[in-house]
Amino acid sequence: MFFRVFSFLIFIAFCTSCDKLSFNKNENTQVLDTIVDFSSVDVSPSFKLCDSIIDKTKKTACFRVAIHQKIGEELQQYSFTIKDAISETVFVHLLINSNGTISLEEVQSSENIKIQLPELDSLLKVSVLKLPSIYPAIKRGIPVTTKYKLPIRIHLKE
DSSP states (O other): OOOHHHHHHHHHHHHHGGGSSOSSOOOOOOOOOOOTTOOOOSSSOGGGGTOOOSSHHHHHHHHHHHHHHHHHHHHHSOOOOOOOOEEEEEEEEEEEOTTTTOOOOOOOHHHHHHHOOHHHHHHHHHHHHHHOOOOOOEEEEEEEOOEEEEEEEEOOOO
């Protein structure tokens, strides 16, 4: 008789699943996303005039337009002497660190521009240094360093 009761209890123990027994105190644990996309940011860098925009695409567009305008305005203050007309695009590689400091990494231009406008690199560097303060990009609530490749159209007539 004792053997039957003991066997029955063992049978019940095997039939009940362990996953129905809760050994975990907190079942509402949040799963952390460990995959980080380093090719995009949650919040783009911005100037003070763009900082109040909430929509991500509009904020990015505002930043790009503002930086183009400010660098363009600075370059228009200089007069250039050229031999042949120029209508080309120069790519300016910028680095905006997590403190909001912007620096010129590289100017990518054609040989024609390098020959006719050898001072363009230094003028772009000065233009970048004169930019107003920038709020850095944010990824998961942390300010991060970002790189930008800005196309600048150079259109000069003889």
